[in-house]
Amino acid sequence: MKIDAVFLQQLQQQVAKGDQRSFEDLYRLFYARLLNFALLYVHKREIAEEVVNDVMISIWNKQQTLQQVQHLETYIFTAVRNRSLNYLTKYSTWHVLPDATHEQGTIINLNDPEKQLEWKEISFHLNQAIDQLPEQCRTVFKLIKEEGFRYKQVAEILNISARTVETQLFRAIKKLDKVIAVYLDKSQRANHRTM
Incomplete structure (x- = not known):
């Protein structure tokens, strides 16, 4: 219609x-x-x-x-x-976790209590890191990654250039990658110990 x-x-x-x-x-x-x-x-x-x-x-x-x-x-x-x-x-119950060593994702079943706890810990720390991003950086990240808007749409909504949107998103992802890397390293070390 x-x-x-x-x-x-x-x-x-x-x-x-x-x-x-x-x-x-x-x-x-x-x-x-x-x-x-x-x-x-x-x-x-x-x-x-x-x-x-x-x-x-x-x-x-x-x-x-x-x-x-x-x-x-x-x-x-x-x-x-x-x-x-x-x-x-x-x-x-299924999620994809990024695997830094293979540059791919690992599919995990969250019905596995150990993996579920691991996922909750990573999610908790990731959400904390998102909340600590500078305001514009956090807003851009949430609009694109959580709300699914395109760069141009975000630029229009926030009245900034598409280039600024791209820069702010890059900064957010770079900071969040560091947070996730710490927990993925811990997870991978724990998995190697159990093998």
Whole structure:
């Protein structure tokens, strides 16, 4: 279904001003399509409904930032895709851990209690490191890696150049790689001892 761009822009402006009726219109306008889209990823209606509702609640809670969004439809669908992928990552028992020695990933089953504990420790330290990044660096990292936006979209959202986005992301990844490397080294040393 093609949505009139002018109508959508007016709706977006009204939601950004806190108009609840416009938000309800926006919700009804996209709900069925977003639900079907989420189902492509999560394959369960209840979970898809939860994903869509979480995204729409997040949009309402951050309504002031909507004025910065250039393409609302793309923004909403990207948010649903990312929330769906985050759900799968969080609740899947299989994860890929980077393996520094082979420059590949190692697939681990988190039903293994030892691996689960290891993964939780790495995740904990990684989240701490993300929180300690400088503000712009942290925002860029989260928008790209957690929300799934492209460089150009992040540049538009934050009103900075795409080059600055690239530089900030590079800095974030470089710092976070150091954090992960410490725990991967510990993990690999422990695995060699048990062999």
